[in-house]
């Protein structure tokens with residue numbers, strides 16, 4: 001059977017010899033946090049909502065037989081340790097999304113060291129895995145705090161996925177390498193920096209990986225861009241958040257959060273699950289560590 005006619009669904013392809021696993025095309029990653037605590041009040045308690053929403057994601061991933069990577073915030077791990085066991089039991093990878101969700105660019109070296117220690121300990125205590133990869137809250141490693149990578153390496157992290165390779169309003173570094181890079185640090189250590197997906201041609205770069213663009217771009221454009229990145233052997237790392245899987249997540253905060261903020265945060269959420277289903281159907285997504293090892297990165 002010619003390969004062009006081989007039907008494929010998510011991670012599987014039907015060949016004349018039977019059904020087999022497709023090579024991984026991209027990493028599906030989730031930053032596990034609770035919306036109100038991570039976006040409005042860092043001192044607020046973590047609510048059950050995060051558990052409900054992660055369970056929705058686990059069901060969806062199971063349906064398409066896709067394994068993913070969950071970057072779990074330490075305070076979530078501390079509050080709901082069983083959730084991490086459930087994630088692991090399904091064969092997914094667990095890594096770190098910091099402890100408090102405070103942005104790194106507001107921290108001193110000593111504060112960052114403490115944040116990283118807590119972020120690692122809470123996740124490791126909850127599920128017993130060894131944490132080696134990190135994604136900063138709100139991509140908060142920028143030009144002026146690139147030294148944060150040194151502290152990450154000193155704290156035992158070998159891979160980071162915190163630098164957004166486009167300058168955005170609050171984060172990102174213009175012109176940063178869009179592919180993985182083994183980044184030498186001033187303290188003599190090195191760390192793999194693996195940015196999330198952006199589509200680029202010349203100086204034009206468009207975020208493809210997650211957030212508002214990911215929710216709002218016409219699906220056909222998003223898919224075309226992802227296909228072209230995969231065809232040119234670019235690393236495709238996409239990210240999402242548990243609360244994006246809940247249409248009514250923000251309704252509970254009508255009295256405490258302004259209408260305008262809720263409106264911008266809510267854009268594109270109505271059709272989000274449908275979009276994710278369609279992507280899981282069409283692309284062979286997998287775990288971040290699987291994608292890295294397929295490129296010789298450990």
Ligand SMILES: [Zn+2]
Nearest residue numbers: 031033137138
């Ligand atoms: Zn986050």
